[in-house]
Amino acid sequence: MTTDPRPEGRVLDAGALRALAHPLRVRLYDLLSQYGPQTASGLASLTGESTGATSYHLRALARQDLIREVPGRGTARERWWERPAGAVTLVNPEMASTPTGRAVMEAVHSETLTLRQQQLMTFVTHGWDEDEQWLDKSLISTASARLTVAQMAELADRLQAVISEDRFPLPRSNRRRPPRRHDARRRLPPARRRTHIMTTFTTPLPTAPRALAPTTFDRALLALSHALARFAHARMLARATRLSMDRARGTARDNGRSLVAEAEFTLRVR
Known part of the structure; x- marks a missing residue:
């Protein structure tokens, strides 16, 4: 391939x-x-x-x-x-x-x-588990050329x-004997072994890869995502405001109850 x-x-x-x-x-x-x-x-x-x-x-x-x-x-x-x-x-x-x-x-x-x-x-x-003669002849190499x-x-x-x-x-x-798993003790006939040869010829990529021009669908999807983000942000602010107001009302109610209880206690003592 x-x-x-x-x-x-x-x-x-x-x-x-x-x-x-x-x-x-x-x-x-x-x-x-x-x-x-x-x-x-x-x-x-x-x-x-x-x-x-x-x-x-x-x-x-x-x-x-x-x-x-x-x-x-x-x-x-x-x-x-x-x-x-x-x-x-x-x-x-x-x-x-x-x-x-x-x-x-x-x-x-x-x-x-x-x-x-x-x-x-x-x-x-x-x-490293291979025969020394095979390991010595194996090669992993990279090179650059103009x-x-x-x-x-x-x-x-x-x-x-x-x-x-x-x-x-x-x-x-x-051809019909692929190894089931790696086994250092399993040795193929020394005359010939299947050898992986991988070659690549590539040119250096630019610093920033060229982006494909957005389609109409891409623009619509981007606008929808921005609108949803703004809506979610507004809901978060509204919720935070309601929580702050609820806490303020609760604090005021608690303070009022404390003042009433303190006054009733003072009257009873007198």
Whole structure:
């Protein structure tokens, strides 16, 4: 799954992006992308969700052709699901032109990057338990460079070509064996392991991000919120005034009663 529009593949439309804008669906889609065909029950054990929940979300993804049933495999009670081969992009230019479309894309990007961050932090936390040769060759690096648009595109294309699946294919023997949980004692065959490669090419954001022009509905909603705030403030002042007046009346009544009681007591004594 990629957010870069350059790789050839499917550009997700509005329906597919809305279907994917859910934390569990993003995780299911990612697991199928990484480990190949899985069942709803198998994915439930990997995610900690119920089989009913994973089955429901798998069907929602299938309705948008994000995943499909594995032909000739499975039974009526347990179906196998897979992600079609090929790159996809989460950037849809048509949706980017509207606030609602941007919100949907931002939700999918947020869930995807959150998942990548969790995977990275798992390595940071448990990477010390890896074999020394694998730990020594692992790399987390950042860099900044002054590039033109053409240079940035060239560098991205070159890296994309290097890390393409055709260049470094995963043996099919490992495709259907995702780990259920991290276990330092569990060792994969030393010849080849699944490796997470995360690349980002971004330009620095401006100090103040450009805000979208407010719509008529936005202005009306803002005016209504201001009116409600003024009304609530006026009610609070009126209530405070009434409470002050009630306290003043109560104090006066109490003082009057005290004077009357003192006078009656004086008369009785005399």
